[in-house]
Amino acid sequence: MTQAALERRIESVLETVQKPSRYIGGEANQVQKPQATTVVALCYPDAYEVGISNQALQILYQQVNARPAMAAERVYCPWPDMADAMRREGLPLFTLETWRPVREVDLLGITLQAELTYSNVLEVLDLAGIPLRAADRGEGDPIVVAGGPSASNPAPLAPFFDAFFMGESEEAFEDVLDAMAGAAGRAARMAALAENPHLDLPGRGRRDVERAIHTEFGIETQPIEVVVPYSSAIFSRASVEVMRGCTRGCRFCHAGTWYRPVRERPAEQVIEAGLAQLACTGYDELSLTSLATSDYTDVVPAIEGIKERMPDLHLSLPSNRVDTGPVAMTAAANARQSSITLAPEAATQRMRDIICKTITDEMIENAIEAAFRAGYTSLKMYFMIGLPRETHAEVQGIVDLGLKAREIGRRVRAGGRFSVHVSASNFVPKPHTPFQWEGMSSRDQLVAKQGYMRRAMPTRQIRLSLHDVRTSMLEGALARGGEELADVIERAWRAGARFDAWTEMFAEAAWEAAFAEAGTTIDEVATREYGEWDELPWDHVRSGVSKEFLLDEWWQSRAEVATGDCRWDGCADCGACFGPVRNKLVH
Amino acid sequence: MTYRITFAVAGRARFLSHLETVDTLLGALRRAGFDIALSKGMKPRPVISLALPRAVGIETLADIADVELRGDHEPLDVGERLANHLPMGMTVIAVEPATGKQAASRVESVTYRVEVADDVDWDAGLAAFAAAEACEVVRTAPNKASKRVDVRRFCTALAHEPGALEMELAVTDAGTARPEELTQAVAALVGATPNIERLVRTAIRLREPVGAHT
Structure with missing residues (x-):
C-alpha cells in the first residue's frame, strides 16, 4: 500500500470513530522531519488525551528531535472503536506526525507509567504488526524499548521488550541514540546496546542494571516548544519542572525512591522557561511541577517573578505539603482557583508515623482552616486505606477528619457555601520502596473498609470518592509480579483486556481467567508477602537507594517511627548520593 | 475590540470538534501575541463565539468566529499573525471589525x-x-x-x-x-x-x- 493510499484509508476510518482528533496529529509545535534517517516512535500506551501531556515523553521528543538526522514521532493506544476499525480495514498502527506505520520505525519507545497500561502495550504491538515477543522479532522489526517508573520491575513484561531503560533519559539515553545512529539493522544495534549499564536486556540474561540520573538537571533539558494538545487532553497547560526528586521518605511512594536525590532549578531559570513556554504554546495557565513544589527552596521568588510579569496568569502549584504556609502560597499564586487539594494520606498520627508522613494533626487542621480562610470553597483531601498494620482506628480517623474539616468549614465560612471532598485510594505496595515486601490488603478487607466509610460518612457537604478495588488488586498483582505474569498478561489481552485503568473498560473476567490458567489468582499474587531474604524479581535493578536502607525503613515502619528528611535532618545513608550525584538545592 | 474572523477548515483539521476548533483558535491567537479579553465574573473565560457549530468531519470554506482582543489592532495584522500560528488545514479567509450583535445570534x-x-x-x-x-x-x-x-x-x-x-x-x-x-x-x-x-x-x-x- 502506498503512503497516499494508506492516508486515504485512514481518513475514511476516521469518519466513523469517536474523537477522531486523537489520531490526526498536526498540533502546534509538532515536529515533522521527513528526511530523517533514524525514526524513533514514542508511545504512551493509553488514549491520546492521557498520554499527550506526559512530561517524560515531551523531554524525549525534544531530545530526539535535537539530532538533525533523527525524528521523534508520537503514538498512543487507539481506543477500541478505532482499533476494531483498523483491524477490520487491515490498517497498521501509525504515528501522528507522518501517519507512517509504526512497524517501519527504527526504535519504538514505550513509557510504562502505570501497571494498568500493560495490556495496552500488547495492543499497541499487535496493531503495529510487531511480533509480541522479542524472541520472534527479525531484522525488519523495530527495537522495542520500555522506560518510565514501572519499568523498574521489568519482569512481568520482560518477554515483550528488547530492552528496558532504567531511569532518567536526559543524559544516559544519548548513548542509546548514539547506538541507533551508529549501527544499521536490528542485530547490529542490539549488539551496540549490549554493554549499556542502564539497559536491562531480557534476551541476554539477567545482569545488574543501574538507574540513570540527570545529574546537572540544567534548564536546557526543560522542553519549551511542547506539542499543544487539542482540547480533549486531561492537562492543557504549560509546565516547568522546578525540582526533581523528593527525600521526604514516604514509605509507600515509588517516586520518592526512584527519583532521588533532590535537584532544584533556580527561580530565574524557571521564570524564563515558563514565560517562554507560555509564549510559544498559547496556554493561559502555568504549572510549577515537582513531587512536592512547596519544598522547592526557590518557590517564593519563582512565584513572585512570574506574577510580577503576568499578574493575571493562572499559576498552579501541585503536590504541596499539608501546612499553612503552602496553603497561603497556593492561594497567592492563583486567586481565581476555588478548590484546593491536601494529601494527608493517613488520618491518624500512628499511621503517618508508619508511612513516614511527617505532619501532625495540628498541621492538618491548621491547613484546612487556612484554606477556608483564604476563600477556597472546595477542599479535597486524599487518603489511602489498606496501609500496612492498619486498624479500624485509621479508617475511623479518615471519617473523623472529614467531619472535622466540615466543622471547620462551617465555622470559617459562617453560612457560606463550601464542600469537603474525601478521596480514599487503595494502597498498592510498589517495588523499590520500604513496603515492597508487604502484601496488599485483601479484597474483602478493602471492600469492608469502603463499605464502612460509605455508611459512616455523612453526605451533607461531604463527598466521598473510593477507588475500584478490582483494578487496585490487579495493579497490586502486576506491580510486584515476576516473569510468570507475562503469559497471564498475554492471555488477558487475547481475551479482550485493554484500557484497564478505565473502569468502564475493565475486563475483570478476562484477567481472572488468565490468572486461573496460570494456577493462581489476582488476589493471591497481590497479597503475597516477600521475606527479607527472598530474591525479588527487580533485585537486579539498582535504583541507587540500597536494599539495606529500604529494609531498615521497613523495620522503622514496624516500630512506628518516622525518618527525617536528609535535606534538613541529616543524611539517612540511603545510598542515592555518590560523586556528583547528590541533593542540589538552590538555598 | 471584537474582530470577526472568517476561516476555513479542511484536510485532517476537519476532524476537530467544535470545542477543539475554539481552543485551537484561542491558542493560535495567544501564540501570535494577542491578549484575549476575558468575561466578567468568578470564572472569567475568553470572549469568543463561533457563528455555528461544525459537526466533526465536515469541511468549511467560511466559518465565522467573533473574538474580543484587548487593544486595537489592524484587522489585516490580526489575520496575518493568526495565519502563521494555525495548524495545517485551518486558514484565515478574512478579518474585520465586528459590529452589532454577535454572529452566533444572526x-x-x-x-x-x-x-x-x-x-x-x-x-x-x-x-x-x-x-x-x-x-x-x-x-x-x-x-x-x-x-x-x-x-x-x-x-x-x-x-x-x-x-x-x-x-x-x-x-x-x-x-x-x-x-x-x-x-x-x-x-x-x-x-x-x-x-x-x-x-x-x-x-x-x-x-x-x-x-x-x-
Whole structure:
C-alpha cells in the first residue's frame, strides 16, 4: 500500500470513530522531519488525551528531535472503536506526525507509567504488526524499548521488550541514540546496546542494571516548544519542572525512591522557561511541577517573578505539603482557583508515623482552616486505606477528619457555601520502596473498609470518592509480579483486556481467567508477602537507594517511627548520593 | 475590540470538534501575541463565539468566529499573525471589525456542497422534493429519543450538478436540517440510499443587524 493510499484509508476510518482528533496529529509545535534517517516512535500506551501531556515523553521528543538526522514521532493506544476499525480495514498502527506505520520505525519507545497500561502495550504491538515477543522479532522489526517508573520491575513484561531503560533519559539515553545512529539493522544495534549499564536486556540474561540520573538537571533539558494538545487532553497547560526528586521518605511512594536525590532549578531559570513556554504554546495557565513544589527552596521568588510579569496568569502549584504556609502560597499564586487539594494520606498520627508522613494533626487542621480562610470553597483531601498494620482506628480517623474539616468549614465560612471532598485510594505496595515486601490488603478487607466509610460518612457537604478495588488488586498483582505474569498478561489481552485503568473498560473476567490458567489468582499474587531474604524479581535493578536502607525503613515502619528528611535532618545513608550525584538545592 | 474572523477548515483539521476548533483558535491567537479579553465574573473565560457549530468531519470554506482582543489592532495584522500560528488545514479567509450583535445570534442560513456518487437519479429526486409539501427524516442522537424532522421546511435552495448537491438550509428558532439528512431525504424519494463522499460548508449567511443600511 502506498503512503497516499494508506492516508486515504485512514481518513475514511476516521469518519466513523469517536474523537477522531486523537489520531490526526498536526498540533502546534509538532515536529515533522521527513528526511530523517533514524525514526524513533514514542508511545504512551493509553488514549491520546492521557498520554499527550506526559512530561517524560515531551523531554524525549525534544531530545530526539535535537539530532538533525533523527525524528521523534508520537503514538498512543487507539481506543477500541478505532482499533476494531483498523483491524477490520487491515490498517497498521501509525504515528501522528507522518501517519507512517509504526512497524517501519527504527526504535519504538514505550513509557510504562502505570501497571494498568500493560495490556495496552500488547495492543499497541499487535496493531503495529510487531511480533509480541522479542524472541520472534527479525531484522525488519523495530527495537522495542520500555522506560518510565514501572519499568523498574521489568519482569512481568520482560518477554515483550528488547530492552528496558532504567531511569532518567536526559543524559544516559544519548548513548542509546548514539547506538541507533551508529549501527544499521536490528542485530547490529542490539549488539551496540549490549554493554549499556542502564539497559536491562531480557534476551541476554539477567545482569545488574543501574538507574540513570540527570545529574546537572540544567534548564536546557526543560522542553519549551511542547506539542499543544487539542482540547480533549486531561492537562492543557504549560509546565516547568522546578525540582526533581523528593527525600521526604514516604514509605509507600515509588517516586520518592526512584527519583532521588533532590535537584532544584533556580527561580530565574524557571521564570524564563515558563514565560517562554507560555509564549510559544498559547496556554493561559502555568504549572510549577515537582513531587512536592512547596519544598522547592526557590518557590517564593519563582512565584513572585512570574506574577510580577503576568499578574493575571493562572499559576498552579501541585503536590504541596499539608501546612499553612503552602496553603497561603497556593492561594497567592492563583486567586481565581476555588478548590484546593491536601494529601494527608493517613488520618491518624500512628499511621503517618508508619508511612513516614511527617505532619501532625495540628498541621492538618491548621491547613484546612487556612484554606477556608483564604476563600477556597472546595477542599479535597486524599487518603489511602489498606496501609500496612492498619486498624479500624485509621479508617475511623479518615471519617473523623472529614467531619472535622466540615466543622471547620462551617465555622470559617459562617453560612457560606463550601464542600469537603474525601478521596480514599487503595494502597498498592510498589517495588523499590520500604513496603515492597508487604502484601496488599485483601479484597474483602478493602471492600469492608469502603463499605464502612460509605455508611459512616455523612453526605451533607461531604463527598466521598473510593477507588475500584478490582483494578487496585490487579495493579497490586502486576506491580510486584515476576516473569510468570507475562503469559497471564498475554492471555488477558487475547481475551479482550485493554484500557484497564478505565473502569468502564475493565475486563475483570478476562484477567481472572488468565490468572486461573496460570494456577493462581489476582488476589493471591497481590497479597503475597516477600521475606527479607527472598530474591525479588527487580533485585537486579539498582535504583541507587540500597536494599539495606529500604529494609531498615521497613523495620522503622514496624516500630512506628518516622525518618527525617536528609535535606534538613541529616543524611539517612540511603545510598542515592555518590560523586556528583547528590541533593542540589538552590538555598 | 471584537474582530470577526472568517476561516476555513479542511484536510485532517476537519476532524476537530467544535470545542477543539475554539481552543485551537484561542491558542493560535495567544501564540501570535494577542491578549484575549476575558468575561466578567468568578470564572472569567475568553470572549469568543463561533457563528455555528461544525459537526466533526465536515469541511468549511467560511466559518465565522467573533473574538474580543484587548487593544486595537489592524484587522489585516490580526489575520496575518493568526495565519502563521494555525495548524495545517485551518486558514484565515478574512478579518474585520465586528459590529452589532454577535454572529452566533444572526445566522440566517448555511450553504453546503455535498459530494455524492451519481448512482442516484438526483434530478428526479430534486423534482419529487420540490413537489412534496413535507419530507420527514428520523433524527437519532446518542442518549436521546429519536424524532421526526421535516427537512423540507428548512431547505431554501437545492441544486444538482454532476457529483454534487448544492443546498441552502435556513437556521430558525425551530432549528435547522443537516445536509446529510436532506441528501438522504432526496435520495429516499427515488428509492435510493446516497453515498456521501464529502461534505463542505461553503458559506454562513448572517441577518443584517437591525437598522443597518443595505
